[in-house]
Amino acid sequence: MSRFADKCQPFFRVFRQRDNFSWDELVDEAFQTLKTYLARLPKIVSPAEGEVLVLYLAVSEPAVSALLVVEQAKE
Numbered sequence: 001m002s003r004f005a006d007k008c009q010p011f012f013r014v015f016r017q018r019d020n021f022s023w024d025e026l027v028d029e030a031f032q033t034l035k036t037y038l039a040r041l042p043k044i045v046s047p048a049e050g051e052v053l054v055l056y057l058a059v060s061e062p063a064v065s066a067l068l069v070v071e072q073a074k075e
Contacts (some may be wrong), residue, residue, distance in 0.1 A: 005063030007037055019047075 035070035047070040054065060058065040 005058075005065045008034060008061050009062055 011027065011034050047068075051070050054069045054071060056067045056069060058067075
């Protein structure tokens with residue numbers, strides 16, 4: 001989920017416009033891009049007790065994101 005908050009910004013920006021909300025081509029494009037990105041993410045599973053977790057941080061103007069990852073060998 002690298003820089004997930006940044007990838008969501010174009011989509012979530014329209015929800016701040018409470019009075020003038022409209023689902024236009026720009027919003028639809030941002031939504032489709034977000035859906036495509038989410039569909040490609042690796043599967044999320046719970047770590048086993050004792051597994052080493054790796055913390056990834058991403059900082060940008062609109063958000064600070066953190067992700068805990070367990071790196072496992074592919075089968």
